[in-house]
Amino acid sequence: MKKIMNDKNTLVSDMLKGYVEAYSNRVKLVEPNLICRSVPKQKGKVGIVIGNGSGHEPAMIDLVGKGLLDVNVVGKIFTAPPPFDMLEGIKQADYGAGVLVMVSSHQGDILNARMAIMLAEAEGIQAKMVILYDDIFSAPKGQEKERRGTAGLFFCWKIVGAAAESGADLDTCIALAQKVRDNTRTLSVAVSSGTNPETGLKTFELPEDEIEVGMGVHGEAGKGRMKLTTAKDIVNYMMKELIEDKAFHSGEDVMVLLNNSGSTTRMELMIIYKCIAEYLALEGIHVARNWVGTYVTTQEMAGFSISLCKTDNEMLSYYDDIADSPLF
Secondary structure, three states, X not given: OOOOOOOHHHHHHXXXXXXXXXXXXXXXXXXXXXXXXXXXXXXXXXXXXXXXXXXXXXXXXXXXXXXXXXXXXXXXXXXXXXXXXXXXXXXXXXXXXXXXXXXXXXXXXXXXXXXXXXXXXXXXXXXXXXXXXXXXXXXXXXXXXXXXOOXXXXXXXXXXXXXXXXXOOHHHHHHHHHXXXXXXXXXXXXXXXXXXXXXXXXXXXXXXXXXXXXXXXXXXXXXXXEEOOOHHHHHHHHHHHHHHXXXXXXXXXXXXXXXXXXXXXHHHHHHHHHXXXXXXXHHOOEEEEEEEEOOOOEOEOEEEEEEEEEOOHHHHHHHOOOOEOOOX
């Protein structure tokens, strides 16, 4: 492993301090590890909080800003932030109309967020949690609540963040988060592993002529492996699985997120997106909006994920609202 750093024991804090120096007009650091808006929301609006392990940048620090998140509570590498850090994040996002904690479905994240919400409510803060999941290969169809959260959660963060910014109340934000989540499906593949910068260990081993299918954002094992073949063959396999899982139909509108898992080149991403667009056109499914780029990484893992979200006018109107963060 080759990483440019000072001290692995201060890796996360060094990153966050550098980050707020680079974007001090947009964000501030509340010690030890909260990235918050430099200019808070108006009083009387719902606050949006996310907690997550570091090592997935630009997620989620680059999504703190107007029309998006109010606070990102950053944990250690691939590790959920502890409950008292999450509690401080909830306090920072409390503008008097309640706080929504959107939690990626991983056991540690759920447990710590649940504890933080209990502590917040004991202090008189109205806080609620929505658990988000989208990875179709982490649990079978019909067991969606057992699935992991991966890159497709960006649809929730963008849309619900816009709703909260516009003045939607807490119940409306919760219902919208659930609606977007239930319409989103994601599948990932990797051609090489990432490494944990604290330990120097690869997240998994993979032969040169194989790809991992369905792995999680921490490098969790997927459904299995297949031979490395053409972009078209890989995409067609992934799209078939995604469309069958949600039952996307001809004539429907979808949003598409093609995410770079770490070190996939832009050249490769555009070839992959061409294959996605061609597949959807043949199915008669209309691409209403798309994102193509680097959103959720696993350090330098080479690979990508495809997310589809069945959409409607309400979701699109919030999706199109102005957002201002380092990523937008």
